[in-house]
Amino acid sequence: MSSLALHKAEPAAGTNPGTAQGPPLRRRIALVPTLTLLLGAVYCLLPVAWVVIASTKSGKELFSTFTFLPGSGFSDNLSQLNAYRDGVYWEWMGNSALYAILGALLSTAVSAFSGYALAVYRFRGRETLFNVLLAGVLMPPVILAVPQYLLLAKADLTDSYLSVLLPQILAPYGVYLARIYAAAAVPADVVEAGRMDGASEWRIFTRIALPMMVPGLVTVFLFQFVAIWNNFLLPYIMLSDDEKFPITLGLFTLLEQGANTPALYTLVITGAFLAVLPLIALFLVIQRFWSLDLLSGAVKS
Amino acid sequence: MPYTKRRRLVTSAVAIALGATALAACGSSDDSGDAESGPVSLTYWTWTPGMDKVVDLWNKGQGKKEQITVTVKKQASGDTLVTKILTAHKAHQAPDLVQAEYQALPTLVSNDALADIAGHVGGIEGKFAKGVWQQTTLGTDAVYAIPQDIGPMMFYYRADLFKQYGLTVPTTWDEFAETARALKKKAPDKDLTTFSANDSGLFAGLAQQAGAQWWTTSGDKWKVAINDAATRKVATFWGGLVKEGAIDNQPMYTPAWNKALDTGKQIAWVSAVWAPGTLTTAAPDTAGKWAMAPLPQWSRSENRTGSWGGSSTAVTTDSKHQEAAAKFAAWLNTDAEALNALAKEGGIYPASTSAQLSGAFAQPPAYFSNQPDFYTKAAEIAETTAPSAWGPNVNVAYTTFKDAFGAAAKNKSDFTAALDKMQADTVADMKKQGFEVAE
Numbered sequence: 001m002s003s004l005a006l007h008k009a010e011p012a013a014g015t016n017p018g019t020a021q022g023p024p025l026r027r028r029i030a031l032v033p034t035l036t037l038l039l040g041a042v043y044c045l046l047p048v049a050w051v052v053i054a055s056t057k058s059g060k061e062l063f064s065t066f067t068f069l070p071g072s073g074f075s076d077n078l079s080q081l082n083a084y085r086d087g088v089y090w091e092w093m094g095n096s097a098l099y100a101i102l103g104a105l106l107s108t109a110v111s112a113f114s115g116y117a118l119a120v121y122r123f124r125g126r127e128t129l130f131n132v133l134l135a136g137v138l139m140p141p142v143i144l145a146v147p148q149y150l151l152l153a154k155a156d157l158t159d160s161y162l163s164v165l166l167p168q169i170l171a172p173y174g175v176y177l178a179r180i181y182a183a184a185a186v187p188a189d190v191v192e193a194g195r196m197d198g199a200s201e202w203r204i205f206t207r208i209a210l211p212m213m214v215p216g217l218v219t220v221f222l223f224q225f226v227a228i229w230n231n232f233l234l235p236y237i238m239l240s241d242d243e244k245f246p247i248t249l250g251l252f253t254l255l256e257q258g259a260n261t262p263a264l265y266t267l268v269i270t271g272a273f274l275a276v277l278p279l280i281a282l283f284l285v286i287q288r289f290w291s292l293d294l295l296s297g298a299v300k301s
Numbered sequence: 302m303p304y305t306k307r308r309r310l311v312t313s314a315v316a317i318a319l320g321a322t323a324l325a326a327c328g329s330s331d332d333s334g335d336a337e338s339g340p341v342s343l344t345y346w347t348w349t350p351g352m353d354k355v356v357d358l359w360n361k362g363q364g365k366k367e368q369i370t371v372t373v374k375k376q377a378s379g380d381t382l383v384t385k386i387l388t389a390h391k392a393h394q395a396p397d398l399v400q401a402e403y404q405a406l407p408t409l410v411s412n413d414a415l416a417d418i419a420g421h422v423g424g425i426e427g428k429f430a431k432g433v434w435q436q437t438t439l440g441t442d443a444v445y446a447i448p449q450d451i452g453p454m455m456f457y458y459r460a461d462l463f464k465q466y467g468l469t470v471p472t473t474w475d476e477f478a479e480t481a482r483a484l485k486k487k488a489p490d491k492d493l494t495t496f497s498a499n500d501s502g503l504f505a506g507l508a509q510q511a512g513a514q515w516w517t518t519s520g521d522k523w524k525v526a527i528n529d530a531a532t533r534k535v536a537t538f539w540g541g542l543v544k545e546g547a548i549d550n551q552p553m554y555t556p557a558w559n560k561a562l563d564t565g566k567q568i569a570w571v572s573a574v575w576a577p578g579t580l581t582t583a584a585p586d587t588a589g590k591w592a593m594a595p596l597p598q599w600s601r602s603e604n605r606t607g608s609w610g611g612s613s614t615a616v617t618t619d620s621k622h623q624e625a626a627a628k629f630a631a632w633l634n635t636d637a638e639a640l641n642a643l644a645k646e647g648g649i650y651p652a653s654t655s656a657q658l659s660g661a662f663a664q665p666p667a668y669f670s671n672q673p674d675f676y677t678k679a680a681e682i683a684e685t686t687a688p689s690a691w692g693p694n695v696n697v698a699y700t701t702f703k704d705a706f707g708a709a710a711k712n713k714s715d716f717t718a719a720l721d722k723m724q725a726d727t728v729a730d731m732k733k734q735g736f737e738v739a740e
Contacts, residue, residue, distance in 0.1 A: 060585045060586070062556075063560055064559075064563055064564075064586070067556075149389075149392065150388075150391060153389075153392030153393075153394050154392075158389075158392070237385065240376070240389075240396065242374060242376075252377050253348070253375060253376065253377045255377070256377035256378040256381070257350055265582065
């Protein structure tokens with residue numbers, strides 16, 4: 001199926017001058033979307049370019065030289081960041097990695113279980129549950145941070161690694177996505193066939209359904225990873241010990257040092273640049289799982 | 302489908318009930334412990350850089366003797382920390398000690414987050430200037446915090462460029478306006494300074510110098526006077542300068558502003574004692590060319606300044622060891638060794654008058670090596686700090702200031718209209734919060 005899709009896409013992508021309509025009209029049609037997309041790309045990439053270039057500037061150059069002129073301070077910035085409070089930056093980086101990897105894995109597991117259950121089993125209250133879930137998708141997590149803090153305070157769990165991990169494990173959007181995906185990718189026939197062959201429900205789920213759901217779950221994992229990596233408010237409210245801070249919080253404390261000390265701009269910029277790298281790497285590595293066509297399933301029609 | 306509908310109702314009812322019990326449970330535990338014997342450990346939320354090293358001095362010295370150990374948990378500064386403290390306080394989990402800016406104290410006190418430590422720190426007030434101490438008592442007999450650092454306002458200018466253009470340092474605001482105009486005549490592409498609305502503390506300090514008292518109480522009613530005569534005078538003055546184009550209207554702390562300071566496009570800055578730190582990063586190429594003078598006055602007979610910034614150390618009501626915490630707060634902000642370390646590690650300008658000339662302040666800041674008496678002068682100026690009067694929703698007033706004055710400066714429109722909006726929004730918010738406000 002994927003090759004078919006490619007074939008279909010080809011004529012639209014290339015400008016085919018030999019067709020009846022003639023080149024000028026075709027080109028004009030292609031020009032507007034191309035320009036729009038280019039504009040969008042510039043809009044998205046310009047800040048990234050700024051961070052990359054600014055991270056090479058020394059404190060002196062940062063505000064005085066031309067914005068997109070690379071500076072000479074990158075290695076200095078790196079070693080300063082490295083030395084800042086005995087390398088606390090790397091501790092934050094490690095914390096972020098822990099929260100994001102473990103949190104995203106657990107959350108993907110929960111999403112897979114519940115999404116599959118919601119898609120495959122029929123039980124009383126299924127629609128209600130799903131509707132509550134939908135409401136959860138619409139609710140921005142920011143609103144929940146303070147109530148979650150108060151709840152975890154009752155359990156004496158605040159200011160711990162768990163306090164940041166626990167609330168992120170249940171991701172309504174992940175469950176929602178997993179259900180939609182499972183409903184589309186795991187045909188009822190296949191589940192039924194598994195039951196006929198005497199496989200247990202657990203075996204059907206792990207051996208038959210789960211492999212079919214992989215592309216969808218990869219998406220859930222990525223979404224959750226990025227969401228946790230970038231999360232600010234929840235750890236901000238939960239944590240007070242800066243050795244447990246994720247990178248977002250750590251950089252924020254570097255920026256807000258009070259009026260007496262100048263903000264450590266060069267450190268923050270270099271730190272922000274380094275903090276984006278794992279995300280870029282993750283996308284590049286995981287992208288290949290998406291090349292599996294989203295519609296490929298066990299039953300081909 | 303009636304079935305699903307009823308189901309939906311039941312689920313939401315359960316959810317609400319669960320939420321309610323959680324909230325009710327949160328309000329249950331209530332205890333305010335006092336001094337007890339045996340080792341005590343305290344946590345301290347602060348944003349001052351290097352505070353851990355200062356606290357080490359305590360933990361190895363006096364704290365060891367008294368068996369009081371303090372742990373620093375470094376935070377980000379400003380209003381966000383106030384929100385965090387209040388959230389933690391709701392769960393009765395606020396740390397023992399917190400750092401708080403002066404203007405945040407009424408907010409914290411009105412939420413019952415700060416303990417009255419008057420009984421534990423008797424006789425300490427003589428170490429601070431009156432105008433500074435009064436901010437920690439909120440005009441009552443209670444003591445809600447110990448002053449840590451202050452930000453008396455001063456006038457900074459490029460000494461070399463003032464000479465080049467034949468300008469004299471203004472001692473009154475009228476002269477300040479004349480200086481701005483004279484510079485415009487001699488060098489139309491330069492500005493004396495800018496009016497920026499992105500840090501409300503600057504305007505609050507200027508109003509304070511003019512004698513404004515934005516929040517006062519009489520009985521159990523608040524009186525809000527943000528648009529009083531004194532503040533109006535300040536707003537009209539700066540609005541006039543912006544309108545006639547005598548000064549710039551671009552915000553500060555932007556890359557463009559840094560560049561303007563560094564290249565001499567702007568040749569003066571109304572700021573506070575901490576300016577050397579900001580100038581070091583903003584205008585690195587002009588070190589040694591700046592000088593500091595007292596803030597211009599509204600009349601020749603006056604000698605007053607406002608404050609911009611500064612913070613205090615407070616003990617929370619959640620602390621189970623309030624006496625021990627108060628002891629540490631007093632040591633931190635009055636002990637010579639502690640203050641010296643604070644100045645060296647954290648770069649603060651101490652509120653304690655005895656520390657303002659000692660140790661770390663014998664030399665001028667590196668950026669002002671050309672002005673050897675920098676800190677002697679600073680201490681004299683600090684003494685003239687006018688009293689300030691903060692209320693429980695400074696954050697609302699500050700936000701409105703940024704919006705209203707930001708727009709007014711950009712459009713060069715009427716500043717007093719912006720001031721009236723600030724007053725109206727602040728009063729409306731206080732009423733909404735349930736404070737009694739006298740009209």
